[in-house]
Amino acid sequence: MGGSALPRAFDEAWRRQIEAWRTWHEQYQTRLVAHAEFIKLAHSWAIRRPFDRPQAVWRRYQGKRSVLDAAIWSPKAPVSTITAGQTLRICLPYPATISWRTRDTETQQAETSAAGLGLYFAEIDTRQLTPGQRIRFKLHYHGVAETEGDYTVTLNV
Secondary structure, X not given: OOOOHXXXXXHHHHHHHHHHHHHHHHHHHHHHHHHHHHHHHHHHHHHOOOOOOOHHHHHHHOOOOOOOOEEEEEOOEOOOEEEOOOEXXXXXXXXXXXXXXXXXXXXXXXXXXXXXXXXXXXXXXXXXXXXXXXXXXXXXXXXXXXXXXXXXXXXXX
């Protein structure tokens, strides 16, 4: 028994209809988000403050932005640049010794300390370093023979 062209034509029309609906839906969502953002912006302008600013947080910090005095590096979220003067805090899942150096310094060692929740961290003070310098470091996990990585973090202004 031979096949009919009708099911194939029906399938093709159905696919076109679904694709048209997806395109319309994506455009509608984009317009809806843009409209919501405009409403937030207009309301914020009218009340002279951010509309979605939590009052409890605003009162706690008294309108002042906190200063970031440390940058956190981890194998799952490595940073490549930090601000000069920030402490480089290296967070690891296991205890380790970190060998680090810059072009102008001898290799130094930093031991991790338990931070709780199964994390270990070591801090490298960068106050004596200048913008543009690079900190290169390797991880020596305790109980593991080989060294992991050759990581670099650059100090920005």
